[in-house]
Amino acid sequence: MSDTITLRLATPADLAAVDALLARAYPRLLAADYPPSVLVTAIPLIARARPELLASGRYWLACNSAGAVLAAGGWSRGAPTDGAHRASTAHIRHVVTDDRNTRRGLARAVLTRAMDQARATGVTRFDCWSTRTAERFYQSLGFTTLGPADIPLAPGIAFPAIRMTREG
Template structure:
């Protein structure tokens, strides 16, 4: 069950490779609707093809989770890894929040909060003491509410010539 009282009909479970289509559908509904307030249309046209497809490595890592409603629809996704999404290496005791999204029709129900809580609890149990996050500009206030502090504004290179403004954030867990 979702630990937040606002979403008692939501189940959280580890993602699997077979969830690729459902996660891609979620990402393609979420990001195009939630990001336009903080990003220029030209930026979104360039970056959306790179961020709206499920990542096979995340779906099989065991620490990427899905939130499903009582009809089995994926309404949220997110998790963590102990390797960096940018360079594929990790530091002892540190992890990275990865590819979090909530379906626009299910916002403000505690789904993302439950996914982050699940991730932080699992990361602590794994022995991690610090969590990094490369947040969208849109999600920065959410992550701050979850205890993450902004470290720097950054620009992610998603492909040659495709740059995505983001915020590097950090949380001691």
């Protein structure tokens, strides 16, 4: 019998569960596409839940029947690095799937829900900074690759990513 998956909005009380998911999944999922020298500096900075996202009403979780968080992701109006804001653009944010539960449609379900929510507020464009690992996933959702980008994480630390976009 398969486990029932529920999608729900995150709350600040989910901080520890999302932190644990990111800290467990990112190192395992990204290892095939990034050298250890990048991961050793980036993982401690990217594998942390963002309290402002959890409290935003725009960050979704896929949970199993026991309440464990198996996937997460959401959107914001402001860009992740500088907060630049365009009314019709949403930025896909902090998407993750438990490494033991990939290829089950969980991230797709989370992002479909998040994108539907964003569209209901007038969003017509989605921008995303994808990991190398997730580029094909985003392409399967209709995103177009724009090119490489380095995401500044801290002074002297940048994370190689891929800029992507989707209209509609």
